Amino acid sequence: MDIKISPSILSSDYANLESELNRISNADLVHIDVMDGHFVPNITIGIPVIKAIKRVCDIPFDVHLMISNPYDYVDAFAKAGADIICFHIESESNVEATIDRILFLGKKPAIAIKPDTPVDAVLPYVSKLAMVLVMTVEPGFGGQSFMERVLPKIEAIRNISSDIDIEVDGGVDYSTVQLAAKAGANVFVAGSAVFGSDCPSDAIEVLKNNARNHSEE
Numbered sequence: 001m002d003i004k005i006s007p008s009i010l011s012s013d014y015a016n017l018e019s020e021l022n023r024i025s026n027a028d029l030v031h032i033d034v035m036d037g038h039f040v041p042n043i044t045i046g047i048p049v050i051k052a053i054k055r056v057c058d059i060p061f062d063v064h065l066m067i068s069n070p071y072d073y074v075d076a077f078a079k080a081g082a083d084i085i086c087f088h089i090e091s092e093s094n095v096e097a098t099i100d101r102i103l104f105l106g107k108k109p110a111i112a113i114k115p116d117t118p119v120d121a122v123l124p125y126v127s128k129l130a131m132v133l134v135m136t137v138e139p140g141f142g143g144q145s146f147m148e149r150v151l152p153k154i155e156a157i158r159n160i161s162s163d164i165d166i167e168v169d170g171g172v173d174y175s176t177v178q179l180a181a182k183a184g185a186n187v188f189v190a191g192s193a194v195f196g197s198d199c200p201s202d203a204i205e206v207l208k209n210n211a212r213n214h215s216e217e
Helices: 014-022 047-054 070-080 095-104 123-128 148-160 176-183 200-215
Strands: 004-007 030-035 061-066 084-088 108-113 131-135 165-169 187-190
Touching: 004 030, 004 200, 014 047, 047 061, 047 070, 061 070, 061 187, 070 084, 070 095, 084 131, 095 108, 095 123, 108 165, 123 148, 131 148, 148 165, 148 176, 176 187, 176 200, 187 200
Parallel strands: 004 187, 030 061, 061 084, 084 108, 108 131, 131 165, 165 187
Antiparallel strands: none
Protein backbone atom coordinates (compact mmCIF):
# COMPACT_ATOMS: atom_id res chain seq x y z
CA MET A 1 0.00 0.00 0.00
CA ASP A 2 1.14 3.52 -0.75
CA ILE A 3 2.03 5.48 2.38
CA LYS A 4 0.31 8.87 2.46
CA ILE A 5 0.67 11.79 4.87
CA SER A 6 -2.34 14.07 5.31
CA PRO A 7 -1.36 17.12 7.38
CA SER A 8 -4.25 18.55 9.36
CA ILE A 9 -4.71 22.27 8.91
CA LEU A 10 -6.46 22.29 12.30
CA SER A 11 -2.92 22.76 13.66
CA SER A 12 -1.88 25.40 11.12
CA ASP A 13 -1.84 29.19 11.35
CA TYR A 14 -5.32 30.15 10.17
CA ALA A 15 -4.22 33.73 9.58
CA ASN A 16 -1.80 32.52 6.89
CA LEU A 17 -3.41 29.46 5.35
CA GLU A 18 -1.97 29.94 1.86
CA SER A 19 1.59 30.16 3.14
CA GLU A 20 0.96 27.23 5.49
CA LEU A 21 -0.20 25.12 2.56
CA ASN A 22 2.93 26.08 0.64
CA ARG A 23 4.99 24.69 3.50
CA ILE A 24 3.48 21.22 2.97
CA SER A 25 3.79 21.05 -0.81
CA ASN A 26 5.14 17.47 -0.55
CA ALA A 27 2.05 16.22 1.32
CA ASP A 28 -0.10 13.56 -0.32
CA LEU A 29 -3.36 15.01 1.02
CA VAL A 30 -4.56 17.98 3.03
CA HIS A 31 -6.74 16.97 5.96
CA ILE A 32 -9.56 19.41 6.68
CA ASP A 33 -11.62 18.93 9.83
CA VAL A 34 -15.16 20.28 9.64
CA MET A 35 -16.92 20.45 13.02
CA ASP A 36 -20.45 21.71 13.63
CA GLY A 37 -20.51 22.21 17.40
CA HIS A 38 -23.25 19.57 17.60
CA PHE A 39 -21.81 16.22 16.55
CA VAL A 40 -18.64 17.27 18.35
CA PRO A 41 -18.24 20.06 20.94
CA ASN A 42 -16.22 22.36 18.72
CA ILE A 43 -16.67 24.49 15.61
CA THR A 44 -14.07 24.84 12.87
CA ILE A 45 -13.95 25.96 9.26
CA GLY A 46 -16.56 25.26 6.62
CA ILE A 47 -17.43 25.50 2.96
CA PRO A 48 -16.28 29.10 2.20
CA VAL A 49 -12.76 28.48 3.53
CA ILE A 50 -12.40 25.20 1.63
CA LYS A 51 -13.52 26.92 -1.56
CA ALA A 52 -11.01 29.74 -0.99
CA ILE A 53 -7.96 27.58 -0.28
CA LYS A 54 -8.78 25.23 -3.16
CA ARG A 55 -7.86 28.08 -5.48
CA VAL A 56 -4.32 28.17 -4.09
CA CYS A 57 -3.64 24.48 -3.44
CA ASP A 58 -3.29 21.55 -5.87
CA ILE A 59 -3.01 18.84 -3.21
CA PRO A 60 -6.15 16.67 -2.92
CA PHE A 61 -8.45 17.67 -0.07
CA ASP A 62 -9.23 15.00 2.52
CA VAL A 63 -12.35 16.49 4.14
CA HIS A 64 -13.42 14.97 7.46
CA LEU A 65 -17.03 15.85 8.28
CA MET A 66 -17.63 15.73 12.02
CA ILE A 67 -21.20 16.91 11.58
CA SER A 68 -24.60 15.51 12.50
CA ASN A 69 -26.18 15.41 9.03
CA PRO A 70 -23.45 14.91 6.41
CA TYR A 71 -25.85 13.86 3.65
CA ASP A 72 -27.34 17.36 3.60
CA TYR A 73 -23.95 18.92 2.90
CA VAL A 74 -21.98 16.57 0.64
CA ASP A 75 -23.06 18.42 -2.50
CA ALA A 76 -21.77 21.71 -1.14
CA PHE A 77 -18.47 20.25 0.02
CA ALA A 78 -17.97 18.50 -3.30
CA LYS A 79 -18.58 21.75 -5.14
CA ALA A 80 -16.22 23.61 -2.79
CA GLY A 81 -13.33 21.32 -3.67
CA ALA A 82 -13.38 18.21 -1.47
CA ASP A 83 -11.75 15.22 -3.16
CA ILE A 84 -12.31 12.70 -0.38
CA ILE A 85 -15.47 13.16 1.68
CA CYS A 86 -15.33 11.32 4.98
CA PHE A 87 -18.31 11.19 7.32
CA HIS A 88 -18.95 9.46 10.62
CA ILE A 89 -20.91 6.27 10.76
CA GLU A 90 -22.25 7.56 14.10
CA SER A 91 -23.89 10.54 12.37
CA GLU A 92 -27.63 10.84 11.80
CA SER A 93 -27.56 10.45 8.01
CA ASN A 94 -28.38 7.22 6.19
CA VAL A 95 -24.99 5.62 5.59
CA GLU A 96 -25.74 3.91 2.27
CA ALA A 97 -27.44 6.99 0.83
CA THR A 98 -24.56 9.24 1.85
CA ILE A 99 -21.96 6.95 0.27
CA ASP A 100 -24.00 6.72 -2.92
CA ARG A 101 -24.38 10.49 -3.10
CA ILE A 102 -20.64 11.02 -2.73
CA LEU A 103 -19.99 8.50 -5.51
CA PHE A 104 -22.60 10.16 -7.72
CA LEU A 105 -20.78 13.46 -7.29
CA GLY A 106 -17.56 11.88 -8.53
CA LYS A 107 -15.79 12.05 -5.17
CA LYS A 108 -14.17 9.37 -3.02
CA PRO A 109 -16.31 8.21 -0.07
CA ALA A 110 -14.82 7.41 3.32
CA ILE A 111 -16.30 6.47 6.67
CA ALA A 112 -14.85 7.43 10.04
CA ILE A 113 -15.37 5.48 13.26
CA LYS A 114 -14.84 6.72 16.80
CA PRO A 115 -12.54 4.82 19.18
CA ASP A 116 -15.42 3.00 20.88
CA THR A 117 -17.36 2.14 17.71
CA PRO A 118 -16.98 -1.55 16.80
CA VAL A 119 -15.37 -2.42 13.49
CA ASP A 120 -18.42 -4.48 12.54
CA ALA A 121 -20.36 -1.25 12.02
CA VAL A 122 -18.34 -0.30 8.94
CA LEU A 123 -17.80 -3.72 7.39
CA PRO A 124 -21.04 -3.82 5.32
CA TYR A 125 -19.88 -0.73 3.40
CA VAL A 126 -16.20 -1.50 2.80
CA SER A 127 -16.70 -2.56 -0.82
CA LYS A 128 -18.01 0.91 -1.73
CA LEU A 129 -15.42 2.92 0.19
CA ALA A 130 -12.13 4.42 -0.86
CA MET A 131 -11.02 4.72 2.74
CA VAL A 132 -11.87 3.98 6.36
CA LEU A 133 -10.75 6.49 8.97
CA VAL A 134 -10.07 5.00 12.37
CA MET A 135 -10.03 7.68 15.04
CA THR A 136 -7.20 7.19 17.51
CA VAL A 137 -8.54 9.99 19.73
CA GLU A 138 -12.04 11.19 20.55
CA PRO A 139 -13.10 13.51 17.70
CA GLY A 140 -13.51 17.20 18.33
CA PHE A 141 -10.19 18.63 19.48
CA GLY A 142 -6.55 18.49 18.42
CA GLY A 143 -3.59 17.70 20.65
CA GLN A 144 -4.92 14.49 22.23
CA SER A 145 -2.81 11.41 22.94
CA PHE A 146 -2.81 8.41 20.60
CA MET A 147 -4.99 5.50 21.83
CA GLU A 148 -3.10 2.26 21.28
CA ARG A 149 -6.19 0.25 22.20
CA VAL A 150 -7.62 1.15 18.78
CA LEU A 151 -4.86 -0.67 16.88
CA PRO A 152 -6.73 -4.03 16.70
CA LYS A 153 -9.48 -2.28 14.71
CA ILE A 154 -6.94 -1.29 12.08
CA GLU A 155 -5.68 -4.86 11.92
CA ALA A 156 -9.23 -6.19 11.54
CA ILE A 157 -10.03 -3.89 8.63
CA ARG A 158 -6.73 -4.65 6.91
CA ASN A 159 -7.39 -8.38 7.23
CA ILE A 160 -10.70 -7.89 5.43
CA SER A 161 -9.35 -5.68 2.65
CA SER A 162 -5.77 -5.55 1.45
CA ASP A 163 -6.32 -2.64 -0.93
CA ILE A 164 -8.53 -0.13 0.90
CA ASP A 165 -6.88 2.96 2.37
CA ILE A 166 -6.94 2.93 6.16
CA GLU A 167 -6.40 6.33 7.73
CA VAL A 168 -5.59 7.13 11.34
CA ASP A 169 -6.32 10.48 12.93
CA GLY A 170 -5.27 11.61 16.37
CA GLY A 171 -1.98 11.79 18.21
CA VAL A 172 0.10 10.79 15.18
CA ASP A 173 3.80 11.60 15.61
CA TYR A 174 7.15 10.07 14.64
CA SER A 175 6.63 7.21 17.11
CA THR A 176 2.91 6.44 16.91
CA VAL A 177 2.97 6.48 13.11
CA GLN A 178 5.09 3.34 13.36
CA LEU A 179 2.52 1.57 15.54
CA ALA A 180 -0.33 2.46 13.20
CA ALA A 181 1.62 1.41 10.12
CA LYS A 182 2.52 -1.93 11.64
CA ALA A 183 -1.18 -2.51 12.37
CA GLY A 184 -2.01 -1.93 8.71
CA ALA A 185 -2.76 1.78 8.31
CA ASN A 186 -1.33 3.58 5.29
CA VAL A 187 -2.77 7.12 5.51
CA PHE A 188 -1.72 9.27 8.45
CA VAL A 189 -3.25 12.52 9.64
CA ALA A 190 -0.66 14.62 11.43
CA GLY A 191 -1.31 18.04 12.88
CA SER A 192 1.16 19.39 15.39
CA ALA A 193 3.82 16.88 14.28
CA VAL A 194 3.87 18.69 10.93
CA PHE A 195 2.82 22.28 11.52
CA GLY A 196 4.54 22.45 14.90
CA SER A 197 7.91 21.60 13.38
CA ASP A 198 10.46 24.10 12.11
CA CYS A 199 10.25 22.55 8.65
CA PRO A 200 6.89 20.90 7.91
CA SER A 201 8.08 19.40 4.62
CA ASP A 202 10.92 17.60 6.41
CA ALA A 203 8.51 16.38 9.09
CA ILE A 204 6.30 14.87 6.37
CA GLU A 205 9.25 12.93 4.97
CA VAL A 206 10.25 11.60 8.40
CA LEU A 207 6.68 10.49 9.11
CA LYS A 208 6.45 8.80 5.73
CA ASN A 209 9.77 7.00 6.12
CA ASN A 210 8.93 5.85 9.64
CA ALA A 211 5.57 4.51 8.46
CA ARG A 212 7.05 2.85 5.39
CA ASN A 213 9.78 1.10 7.38
CA HIS A 214 7.27 -0.40 9.79
CA SER A 215 4.60 -1.28 7.26
CA GLU A 216 7.11 -3.61 5.63
CA GLU A 217 7.72 -5.60 8.81
